[in-house]
Amino acid sequence: MIPSPYLSHLECSATGERLAADRPWNLSPAGAPILVRHDLEKVAATLTKQALAARPADMWRWRELLPLPDGMEPVSLGEITTPLVTLDNWAGANVVVKDEGRLPTGTFKARGLALAVTLAKAFGATRLAMPTAGNAGAAMAAYAARAGMEAFVFAPADAPPVTLAEIAFQGARLTLVDGIISDCGRVVGDGTEHMDWFDLSTLKEPYRIEGKKTMGLELAEQMAWNLPDVIFYPTGGGTGLIGMWKAFDELKTMGWIDGPLPRMVAVQSTRCGPIVKAFDEGADHVAEAWAPVETTLHGVRVPKPIGDRLIMDAIYASDGFAVAVDDDEAEAVRAQATATDGLHLGPEGAACALAWRMSVEAGRIDRAERAVLFNCGSGLKSPMPNVVGQGIDPDAEMDWETFRA
Numbered sequence: 574m575i576p577s578p579y580l581s582h583l584e585c586s587a588t589g590e591r592l593a594a595d596r597p598w599n600l601s602p603a604g605a606p607i608l609v610r611h612d613l614e615k616v617a618a619t620l621t622k623q624a625l626a627a628r629p630a631d632m633w634r635w636r637e638l639l640p641l642p643d644g645m646e647p648v649s650l651g652e653i654t655t656p657l658v659t660l661d662n663w664a665g666a667n668v669v670v671k672d673e674g675r676l677p678t679g680t681f682k683a684r685g686l687a688l689a690v691t692l693a694k695a696f697g698a699t700r701l702a703m704p705t706a707g708n709a710g711a712a713m714a715a716y717a718a719r720a721g722m723e724a725f726v727f728a729p730a731d732a733p734p735v736t737l738a739e740i741a742f743q744g745a746r747l748t749l750v751d752g753i754i755s756d757c758g759r760v761v762g763d764g765t766e767h768m769d770w771f772d773l774s775t776l777k778e779p780y781r782i783e784g785k786k787t788m789g790l791e792l793a794e795q796m797a798w799n800l801p802d803v804i805f806y807p808t809g810g811g812t813g814l815i816g817m818w819k820a821f822d823e824l825k826t827m828g829w830i831d832g833p834l835p836r837m838v839a840v841q842s843t844r845c846g847p848i849v850k851a852f853d854e855g856a857d858h859v860a861e862a863w864a865p866v867e868t869t870l871h872g873v874r875v876p877k878p879i880g881d882r883l884i885m886d887a888i889y890a891s892d893g894f895a896v897a898v899d900d901d902e903a904e905a906v907r908a909q910a911t912a913t914d915g916l917h918l919g920p921e922g923a924a925c926a927l928a929w930r931m932s933v934e935a936g937r938i939d940r941a942e943r944a945v946l947f948n949c950g951s952g953l954k955s956p957m958p959n960v961v962g963q964g965i966d967p968d969a970e971m972d973w974e975t976f977r978a
Contacts, residue, residue, distance in 0.1 A: 574595070574642045574645075574695045574696065575642055575643040575644065576594050576595060576640070576642060576643065577611075577636075577637075577639070577640050577641055577642065577643055578615075578643055579611050579612050579615055579616050579619075579637045579638070580594055580609065580610075580611055580612070580640050581610045581611055581612045582594055582610050583598065583607050583608070583609060583610065583779055584607065584608045584609075584610050585601035585602070585603050585605050585607060585608075586601070586605050586606045586607065586608050586880075586882070586883055587601065587603045587604075587605035587882070588601070588603050588605070590602065590603070592607060594609075594640070596696070597692075597693070597696040597698065597771065597778070598778060598779060599772055599777045599778055600777055606776040606777070606779075606782075606879060606880050606883065607778070607779040608779065608782070608819070609640050609779050609780070609782075609783050611637075611638060611640075611823065613823055613826045613827050616637045616638060616827060617827040617828060617829075619637060620637045620638075622794075622798075622829065625794070626794075630653060630654040631649075631651070631652050631653055631654060632652040632653075632654070632684055632687070632784070632787040632791070633647055633649065633652070634654075635787055635790050638786075638790065638820075638823060639688060639783055639784075639787075640688075640692065640779075640780060640783055641688075641691065642692075642695045645691070645695060647687060647688070647691045648687060648690045648691045648694060648716050648719050648720045649687060649719075650677035650678075650683065650687070650715060650716065650719060651677060652676055652677060652683055652684060652687055653675060653676065654791050654795070655671055655672055655673050655674075655675050655676060655788075655791070656671075656672055656675065657669045657670070657671055657672075657792075657795055657796075657945075658670045658672050658914075658916050659914075660910055660913075660914045660916065660926070660946075661914065662913040662914050663909060663910045663913045663914050663926070664910075664926070664929065664930070665940070667940065667941060667942065667943050667944060668926075668929060668944050668946065669801070669943070669944070669945050669946070670916060670918070670922065670926075670945075670946045670947075670948050671788065671791075671792060671945055671946070671947050671948065672916065672948045673788070673947065673948060673949050673950060674917075674919065674922075674948055674949075674950050674951030674952070674953075674954075675951075677712070677715060678708070678711045678712045678715050678739070679708075679711075679950055679951040679953065679954050680708040680711075680712065680919075680949055680950035680951070680954065681785070681788065681813060681947070681949045681950065682708045682709045682711070682712035682713075682950075683712050683715075683716075684784040684785050684787055684788065685709075685712075685780075685781030685782065685783075685784040685785045685812060685813075685816075686709065686712040686713045686715075686716050686773070686781065686784070687712075687716055687784055688780050688781065688783055688784030689713075689773050689778060689780045689781045689784065690713065690716040690717060690719075690720050690722070690773075691716075691720075691780075692778075692780045693722070693771050693773065693778075694720045694722065696771075698722065698770075698771040699722055699723060700722065700723040700724075700725070700768065700769065700770040700771065701713060701717050701722055701723065701724050701725070701770060701771050701773050702724075702725040702726070702727070702761050702764065702765075702768065702770040702771070702772055702773065703725075703726060703727070703761060703772065703773040703774055704727050704728070704750075704754050704755075704757030704758040704760070704761050704774055705726055705727070705728050705732070705740075705754065705757065706728070706729065706732060706754050706809065706871040706872060706874055706875075707728060707732040707733050707736035707737065707740075707871055707954075708736055708871075708872070708949075708950055708954065709775070710726035710727075710728055710736070710740045710745065710747075711736050711739040711740050711743065713726065713745070713773055714726060714739070714740045714741075714743035714744060714745035715743050717744075717745065718743050718744045718745075723746070723770075724743075724744070724745035724746065725745065725746045725748070725761075725764075725768070725770060726740050726745045726746070726747050726748070727748045727750050727757040727758075727760050727761055728740065728747065728748075728749060728750065728757060729749070729750055729752060729753055729754060729756075729757065729874075730749040730750065730751055732749075732871060733871060733954065733955055733956065734956075735953075735954055735955075736954060737749070739954075748760075753866050753874060753876065754809075754874060754875060755862070755875070755876055755877070758774055761774060774879075775809075775810035775811075775812055775875075775878070775879065775880070776810060776811075776812060776815075776878075776879050776880040776883075777879065781812055782812050782815055782816045782819070783816070784816075785812045785813045785815075785816035785817070786816035786817060786819050786820040786823075787816075787820070788813060788816065788817055788820075788947070789816065789817030789818070789819075789820030789821055789824075790820045790824070792817070792945065793820070793821070793824055793829070793830055798824075798829060798830050799830075799832075800821065800830060800832075800834060800835050801835050801942075801943040801944060801945045802835060802836065802938070802942035802943045802944065803835055803836045803838060803893070803938050803942055803943075803944045803945075804817070804835045804836070804837055804838065804944070804945045804946075804947070805838045805840055805925040805926075805928050805929050805932075805944065805945070805946045805947065806837065806838065806839060806840060806925065806947045807840045807841075807870070807872050807873055807921035807922070807924055807925055807947065807949055808839035808840060808841055808848055808873060808878075808884065808895070809872050809873040809874060809875040809878065810875050810878050810879070810880060811839070811848070811878050811880050811881070811883065811884040812880065813947070813949070814837055814839060814884055814887055815880055815883045815884060815887055817837070818834075818837060818886075818887035818890070818891065821834050821835070822834075834891055835891060835893075835945070836891050836892050836893040836894070836938075837887050837888055837891040837893040838888075838893050838894055838895065838896060838928065838932070839852070839884060839888055839893070839894075839895040839896075840873070840895075840896055840897075840898065840921075840924050840925050840928040841873045841895065841896075841897050841898075842868035842870045842873050842874075842897055842898060842899075842900055842903075842924070843868075843897045843898065843899050843900075844866070844867040844868035844869075844870075844900060845863050845866045845867070845868040845870075845873060845874050845875070845876060846863065846895075846897040847859040847861075847862065847863040847875075847876060847877055847878070847881070848878070848881065848884055848885070848888075848895045849895040849896060849897040850863070851881065851885060851895075852885070852888060852894060852895035853895075856885070857882060857885050857886070857889075858881045858882045858885060859877050859878065859881040861877070862876040862877035863876040863877065864876060868900055869900045869920070870900055870903065870920050870921055870924055871920075872919075872920070872921040872949060872950070873921065873924070894932075894937060896928045896931060896932060896937075898924045898927045898928050898931065899927075900920075902927055903920060903923045903924040903926075903927045904920065904923065906918075906923045906924075906926050906927040906930070907919075907920060907922075907923030907926075907952065908958075910923065910926050911952065916948070917951065917952035917953065918948050918952055919948060919949060919950040919951060919952045919954065919955050920952075920955050921948075921949050921950065922946065922947065922948030922949060922950070922952075925946040925947060925948070926946055929944055929946060963975075
């Protein structure tokens with residue numbers, strides 16, 4: 574495998590130790606997540622905004638800023654540039670949703686797993702494993718199938734049924750665990766020696782974060798290189814939040830953006846909010862795993878993210894904050910926003926919408942500020958109320974007044 578000519582090195586996020594990029598890694602020797610470092614001066618001298626604009630509107634148009642092996646075609650299912658959609662009726666024109674539900678497998682997880690599976694294949698892996706709250710496992714199953722690789726997925730038994738069915742339907746070996754995602758992660762770790770699989774857990778390899786950072790790269794281009802004032806992001810493992818902040822830093826270093834960067838807001842649940850607790854305490858990491866974990870927002874159900882220090886770094890460096898929302902209130906907002914604007918938010922996207930409203934009411938942001946909310950998955954992947962329509966006899970005389978009520 575010939576590394577990308579624009580890749581400089583890999584780096585331990587805790588110690589700064591440089592690591593070779595020509596071999597597969599999970600965590601660094603210090604037990605910390607590993608970050609990819611690019612030769613940004615070389616990228617800036619090679620890639621122009623005009624050349625970028627002429628490329629197909631997919632995540633691979635950012636090839637110079639991705640660690641793709643030289644000459645290798647990615648494992649792809651058609652990862653489009655996702656649209657920005659306003660919530661005019663619910664929130665006004667200053668609130669825009671980046672709708673990641675348009676990606677393959679219906680969630681933003683496609684970005685990270687497309688790149689992670691591509692690199693795992695490049696390094697010769699044939700068997701992959703991961704713990705999941707649901708959507709990441711579905712994405713890994715799809716890309717592993719595309720790549721002709723074995724996939725083993727461990728998910729909580731109470732994960733959304735449609736996602737569990739999706740994982741199995743795409744050919745992965747699905748195992749249900751009586752616990753939460755951290756329990757699933759422990760099983761994956763314990764099985765590595767016995768099963769010889771490559772662990773694609775969140776931030777336990779360097780490349781998912783690189784795929785996720787394309788959300789930030791896309792957002793910058795879509796907003797004409799003039800970033801929003803604030804970004805609300807549902808935060809479980811935090812890969813997307815970390816990745817976007819990395820993307821903005823890279824673009825600024827290249828001279829493609831200037832001015833203040835967005836405040837990054839981590840959105841969690843009152844029933845699982847370790848990052849919110851750490852922020853409220855002024856801490857730089859999560860001291861203790863959240864317990865008990867009772868949230869129904871599966872995407873944020875992570876009691877102690879392995880990338881907690883990187884998440885906190887992004888929040889503090891951006892002058893952002895962390896906010897917890899009530900699950901039931903988020904579900905109510907999901908119904909309201911979907912009915913008023915026709916954009917079917919997933920539960921985590923609705924949590925971001927609720928967090929925006931709460932933050933405006935609390936004076937943490939101004940309603941006039943440009944805000945981007947991340948809807949990380951299609952609402953169709955999550956349970957909906959069982960609503961039954963009005964029944965009629967088509968041969969009976971219609972009382973049309975009943976339809977006006």
